[in-house]
Amino acid sequence: MSSFTSMDVSTREQWSNIVEETISAQPRVGQQLLSMVKGLSDITDGFSVNQMEHALQTATRAERDGADEEVIVASLLHDVGKLISVPNHPRIAAEILRPYVRDEVYCMVAYHQDFQGRYYYEYLGMDPNLRARHVGEPWYDLAEKFADVWDQKAFDPEFEPESFEHFEPMVINVFAQAKSL
Numbered sequence: 690m691s692s693f694t695s696m697d698v699s700t701r702e703q704w705s706n707i708v709e710e711t712i713s714a715q716p717r718v719g720q721q722l723l724s725m726v727k728g729l730s731d732i733t734d735g736f737s738v739n740q741m742e743h744a745l746q747t748a749t750r751a752e753r754d755g756a757d758e759e760v761i762v763a764s765l766l767h768d769v770g771k772l773i774s775v776p777n778h779p780r781i782a783a784e785i786l787r788p789y790v791r792d793e794v795y796c797m798v799a800y801h802q803d804f805q806g807r808y809y810y811e812y813l814g815m816d817p818n819l820r821a822r823h824v825g826e827p828w829y830d831l832a833e834k835f836a837d838v839w840d841q842k843a844f845d846p847e848f849e850p851e852s853f854e855h856f857e858p859m860v861i862n863v864f865a866q867a868k869s870l
């Protein structure tokens with residue numbers, strides 16, 4: 690089917706074709722994110738493990754603590770924005786996840802630096818208690834657990850995480866269908 694050369698002459702049939710093709714191409718979303726996780730192995734930036742190792746350790750800790758699939762996948766992807774830009778990486782990952790996960794999981798990733806700041810913001814001349822601004826939010830306990838129990842501990846070269854392949858089907862499953870546009 691031929692498509693339009695400008696949207697102002699588009700037809701219902703062309704749009705239903707576009708929707709159909711976009712839906713059938715949905716698996717590429719999870720595949721692309723898995724490639725990004727692999728790409729994190731090129732980033733170390735002074736930490737004791739590379740960022741892919743950090744991602745695997747964070748997701749493994751979440752899974753071993755009984756987290757559900759959305760939380761495990763979000764834990765794997767929470768720093769994927771570092772491939773593009775470290776200063777705003779939490780929001781990059783959070784917005785990638787947003788249509789596919791429940792709101793508390795989005796917030797867990799979006800605000801994770803405010804919680805993690807407890808461990809190092811004083812060294813950067815910043816307020817280490819930025820998490821206080823989120824007290825009372827329904828997602829506070831999850832974000833606190835993520836930062837304190839899973840993320841900030843996941844820099845241990847001796848820790849043995851699950852493999853990349855272990856998480857592949859979970860990523861494909863979470864990104865199989867958007868919950869919202």
Ligand SMILES: [Fe+2]
Binds near residue numbers: 743747768840
């Ligand atoms: Fe992290």
